[in-house]
Amino acid sequence: MNQHTVFGPTPPQTTYPNITSALTACQDHARYSGYTVVIRSTERREGKAFRAYFMCDRSGKYRNRTKPSVKPRKKRTLEGAQLGTATCKTDCPFQLCLDRQDDDSWHLRVNQLAHNHPPSLNAAAHPSLRARDLRAHRVEVTRSINSGDSVRSIISKLRAQGTRCIPRDIYNLG
Numbered sequence: 001m002n003q004h005t006v007f008g009p010t011p012p013q014t015t016y017p018n019i020t021s022a023l024t025a026c027q028d029h030a031r032y033s034g035y036t037v038v039i040r041s042t043e044r045r046e047g048k049a050f051r052a053y054f055m056c057d058r059s060g061k062y063r064n065r066t067k068p069s070v071k072p073r074k075k076r077t078l079e080g081a082q083l084g085t086a087t088c089k090t091d092c093p094f095q096l097c098l099d100r101q102d103d104d105s106w107h108l109r110v111n112q113l114a115h116n117h118p119p120s121l122n123a124a125a126h127p128s129l130r131a132r133d134l135r136a137h138r139v140e141v142t143r144s145i146n147s148g149d150s151v152r153s154i155i156s157k158l159r160a161q162g163t164r165c166i167p168r169d170i171y172n173l174g
């Protein structure tokens, strides 16, 4: 049950211009391996962030509802990373660490690659990731709709380009 497993290839341990681009790269990487990366915390020194931690969306302890939570419902999210809110927590140890470099770029390294839960088949279909993907195709999708293409054909066209979505995403876009 509590077996630790590594999902897919190691996220690229490279340098990124900022935290957001590193997070996006890790999310893109993770979802095809069956997990979702969220930003967990940043460490600051003299008001300046110098380290950030990315975790699996199943990190953290399962909340015991009989005990009053220290921070009820308010969940602070950083950099628009509103992911994994409704996921069952397994205290997953997966952790990536992002260090600010002297030139203000950010270098990604892996602290713990293994997860303590099975991969999620839905990771690739996380609504917020789908919406983000689809926004990149907004113009072409709108054009297709206007020229009378069926939603089904639009979806299969997008899928061929590596963008996964469901009909509702298309309607939401319009």
Ligand SMILES: [Zn+2]
Pocket (backbone or CB within 6 Å): 035, 056, 057, 058, 059, 092, 093, 094, 114, 115, 116, 117
């Ligand atoms: Zn995990």
